[in-house]
Amino acid sequence: MPKVLTDPPFLLYAILFIGFVIAGAVWFRLRSRKSLIAVAIFALLLGALILIDRLVESPREESVRRVEAMAAAATARDPARFVEQLAKSFAYNGKTREDVRNSGIWNLIRQYDARVAVWGLGKDDFQILSDSEIEFGFYAKGEAAGQQGAVLRYIRTRFVKEADGAYRLKSMKFYSIENGNRAEEPIPGFP
Numbered sequence: 001m002p003k004v005l006t007d008p009p010f011l012l013y014a015i016l017f018i019g020f021v022i023a024g025a026v027w028f029r030l031r032s033r034k035s036l037i038a039v040a041i042f043a044l045l046l047g048a049l050i051l052i053d054r055l056v057e058s059p060r061e062e063s064v065r066r067v068e069a070m071a072a073a074a075t076a077r078d079p080a081r082f083v084e085q086l087a088k089s090f091a092y093n094g095k096t097r098e099d100v101r102n103s104g105i106w107n108l109i110r111q112y113d114a115r116v117a118v119w120g121l122g123k124d125d126f127q128i129l130s131d132s133e134i135e136f137g138f139y140a141k142g143e144a145a146g147q148q149g150a151v152l153r154y155i156r157t158r159f160v161k162e163a164d165g166a167y168r169l170k171s172m173k174f175y176s177i178e179n180g181n182r183a184e185e186p187i188p189g190f191p
Contacts, residue, residue, distance in 0.1 A: 007058035007123070008049055016046040059134050062167045063159045064121045067138060070169070074116040074142070079106050087160050087168035095191035105189040112144035132161035133170075139177070142187070151187060152177045 004012065020042035027035035057065070066085040073081035079101045086097045095103075108114070118140045126136040135158045143150035153174045160170040176185040 001052070001056055003058060003128070005049065005052045006056045007060050008053055009123075012049065013046075016042060016049060020046055059128070059159070059161070059167050060123065060126050060136065063134060063136060063157070066159070066167070066169065067118055067121060067157070071116045071118045071140065074109060075114070077106060077110050079103075085169055087162055087170045089160065089170055090168075091171055092191060093186070099191045103189065103191045105187070105191070108189045109142075112147065114142050114144050116140065116142045129158075134159050134167065153185070153187060 020039065023035060023038040023042050027039050070082050070085045073079070073085075083097050083101045086100065088097070090097045090100070092100070118138055120137070120139045125138070126134070128134050135156070137154060137156045139152070140155050141150050141152050154177055156173045156175065157169055158171045159167040161167050173184055174186050174190075176183045
């Protein structure tokens with residue numbers, strides 16, 4: 001299904017809504033059959049767009065859902081749930097999915113009772129690289145309960161479509177926020 005329908009821009013909603021309002025105003029003034037048909041057409045188009053947008057998950061929406069699931073899994077200290085979101089071909093600094101599952105980062109998260117939050121998952125920093133690969137960036141923060149300070153990073157991710165049709169995380173890079181997202185800076189303890 002086309003991206004413009006599964007992940008429509010706000011402009012498309014605005015155009016259809018404005019068309020619906022104008023057609024409704026024309027019908028209210030003229031009370032003709034043609035103007036009523038125009039109102040019905042705009043209403044059907046707007047309704048269909050809303051249904052498609054809500055019922056069909058776009059690759060960007062799936063990737064965002066997976067990133068949020070990874071943040072929730074990290075906060076819950078659940079490496080198995082975190083690794084479910086990683087592609088079979090996942091690689092980070094020569095490490096694989098199993099290296100992430102068995103990483104020392106999980107002990108650090110437990111020790112400091114850390115919480116992980118993500119934001120900036122909008123459409124602005126999203127690119128379709130091919131039919132099976134997408135890339136986008138967002139911000140993440142990890143902070144320990146009762147501690148001052150936090151680990152802040154800009155994360156650039158690449159998701160790949162796997163054999164089951166699902167998009168999963170293939171690779172990621174961490175960047176320091178203080179350096180304008182230019183200097184790559186890994187998260188301490190992450191494989």
